[in-house]
Each structure stands twice: as C-alpha cells, then as structure tokens.
Amino acid sequence: MHIIILFSNKSITCLTVFSYSPVIKFTYPCAMNLLKQNYELVLASIIFIIILIMHYPFHKAIILMLEFIVIIEVVKMIAEFIEKKRLRLRYVLDVFVIFLIRDVIILSSHPEKPYKDILFLLFVILVFFIFRILAVQYSPTTFNKKVKNESK
Numbered sequence: 001m002h003i004i005i006l007f008s009n010k011s012i013t014c015l016t017v018f019s020y021s022p023v024i025k026f027t028y029p030c031a032m033n034l035l036k037q038n039y040e041l042v043l044a045s046i047i048f049i050i051i052l053i054m055h056y057p058f059h060k061a062i063i064l065m066l067e068f069i070v071i072i073e074v075v076k077m078i079a080e081f082i083e084k085k086r087l088r089l090r091y092v093l094d095v096f097v098i099f100l101i102r103d104v105i106i107l108s109s110h111p112e113k114p115y116k117d118i119l120f121l122l123f124v125i126l127v128f129f130i131f132r133i134l135a136v137q138y139s140p141t142t143f144n145k146k147v148k149n150e151s152k
Contacts, residue, residue: 059109066102070095089135097128 051061077091104121107114 059105063102063106066098066105070098070102073098090132093128093132093135097125100125
C-alpha cells in the first residue's frame with residue numbers, strides 16, 4: 001500500500017494505492033478554504049476560548065455579544081438611511097427583537113426569575129416577529145414586483 005498526497009492551491013488530494021484494488025481518491029479541502037468557509041466557527045471558537053481564559057461569566061459575555069449585535073443593526077439601519085434616504089421597517093424590527101431577546105436572557109439569568117416579565121417579553125417578541133413577517137411580505141418592493149407580474 002502506498003499513500004501519495006498531492007498539494008495544490010485549491011485542495012489536498014490523498015491517493016491511496018493498493019496492489020490488489022483500484023485507486024481510491026479522497027479530496028480534502030485546503031486549510032485556507034476550510035477557514036474561509038467556516039470563519040464563523042473559528043471566530044466563535046476564539047471568543048469562547050478567550051471567555052474561558054479570562055474566567056468571564058458566560059451569561060454576561062452573551063449579553064455583551066447581543067448588545068454588540070444591536071449596535072451593528074443600529075449602525076446598518078443608520079447607514080442605509082443616510083445612503084438611500086429611507087428607513088426599512090425590517091431593520092427597525094430586527095433591532096427591537098434582538099434587544100428584547102437580550103432582556104429575556106438578562107431576566108432569565110437572575111436567581112429570582114420574574115416569570116411574568118419574561119413571558120410578557122416573549123409575547124412582545126412574538127408580536128414583533130409577526131410584524132416583521134408582514135413587513136417583508138408586504139414591503140413596497142415586493143408589492144411593486146407583484147404589480148409588474150400581474151400587468152404582464
């Protein structure tokens with residue numbers, strides 16, 4: 001049995017040759033392509049390792065990450081408003097949903113959990129999800145596409 005490994009810039013090919021069988025070929029993605037395709041996993045792993053090394057409480061790290069996502073959504077919303085002079089309802093609802101999810105996580109991490117407040121926030125999140133679905137379904141761009149398709 002001989003194992004031959006061929007390197008190229010796109011993949012690593014491993015050829016295993018048996019004297020009594022045909023050639024079997026296995027192709028593995030190159031390490032750089034693997035990192036490019038799974039950068040979220042790599043980034044999440046790095047953040048998780050930093051949290052473990054710093055002995056930072058995990059629920060507080062999640063709260064900070066959700067606050068960061070809220071900031072990203074607000075910046076995206078403001079950038080689109082400045083660029084296109086319009087405000088999409090979808091982005092506004094995304095910010096509210098993420099902020100409410102953050103509040104639910106904060107409330108559920110308390111020793112005495114205020115169940116009524118958590119249930120109320122979950123209900124409000126459900127209402128915002130319904131509004132978001134309606135905002136996407138009945139957006140002006142979708143409505144204009146339907147009108148154009150019907151007129152043809």
